[in-house]
Amino acid sequence: MLEKSHKHITCLTCASRNNSLLGSLCTDEIDHVNAHKSCNYFKKHQSLFLEGSFPRGVFCINQGMVKIFQRGDEGKEQIIHIAKSGEMVGFRAMFSEEPYKVAAETLEESNICFIGKDDFLNMMDSNPVLRNGIIKELSKELSDRADFITNMAQKSVRERLAFTMILLMDVYDPEPINLSREDLANFVGTATETLIRLLKDFKEEGIIEVHTRKITVLNKEKLFSLAGK
Template sequence: MSINGLFPIEKWDFSSDSILSGLSMEDLEPLMTHRLEQVYKKGEVIFREGGFPQGIFYIMEGMVKKYKVNDSGREQLFYVANTGELIGYHAVLSEDRYPDSAAALENSRIAFIPKEDFLETLQRSPVLNSRLLKTLSREFAVLINGLSLIAQRSVKERLALQLIVLREKYKVDFKPGMPVSINMSREDLANLVGTATENAIRILTEFKEDGILETKGRKIIILDINRLIKIANYR
């Protein structure tokens, strides 16, 4: 079922799939002419925090996690990007090192776009410029919401909310009444929620016993989105 009107998904998902969609050939062609496409296997790192950017990345197919690594070596996963999104452009715009890392959550086809092509197109395309500015504004709002979520919500509420967001991301050829499968390791899910893996597993088991979801291997299949919205306790 759709969650439109039931849950403000736009507050938690800064999808940038509209940045390149519908661009004129005049803008799109120079941006994509020198692109290099590569298939990243699940778990393969796309770029690392602290590295110098040579360009940006366009997810043509697949799913990518964005994360930071803390002093103890634990990943702090803060966003999942999917097909159509751009990643890695913050460092190019700021002319600085990558502030975070990115790795494929599943086998993903990703295009590398040289920074010279990206910056040149951005400079002469008011449409791309406007879309990117809008996306950056949305990203800031979503990240602020994420920080407040960690500080103010219980682990159970945070897990329910992240499952709602992930369900939207994993919709493929969705039709009303169709179950949605989230294909993510329990460790990655726990890192996204900000809790220990065993805590995430325990709460998932509770949700499963309550008929809210079912699991098949690492796949999480959402059965009752209304119950998740209620547990998320978002107001």
């Protein structure tokens, strides 16, 4: 159980910061962020931002899990990304100066800090390491999304599920994957019923082990060969 008060989390000792985009900041800069950011406790299924709203800053996940998704025409969600501790969300649309085309919502209770747009942009102007880190990150994500598109277009649901599970294993490591069947289906891009049937297959084939929601991968090798990578 996380601390539910709005206690300030100090960036300087934030365990998630080192492997994050803000890992490059010097002590002065960290102090500045620390003084200007706000910290919030989010319940499970709480929204960080909605499609159509305008970005006012960036969210920095200290502890927790956030899904980034789009709602299609019939309201069905397509999950684009799942962000975990140390990741920053919400800055992409901030740069493009357009309203969000995706929404963000916690998957579990989380501690998430918020850095205002101006503060963040100023930091980027004055800190080339941060700036280049962001550019690199954006580029990497572009290439991940190209893979995502190609998978969607050319692979069967079964193959996509294998691919998605490999991805989720890393996200949840060392814990078992813990997502609702619906979210999982919305990540793979299929109907919930189809996903459930495939999970059953995987279970029967000894690839995974399931305890209610929690999915443990038993045979990573097989998953890789199924995903075709």
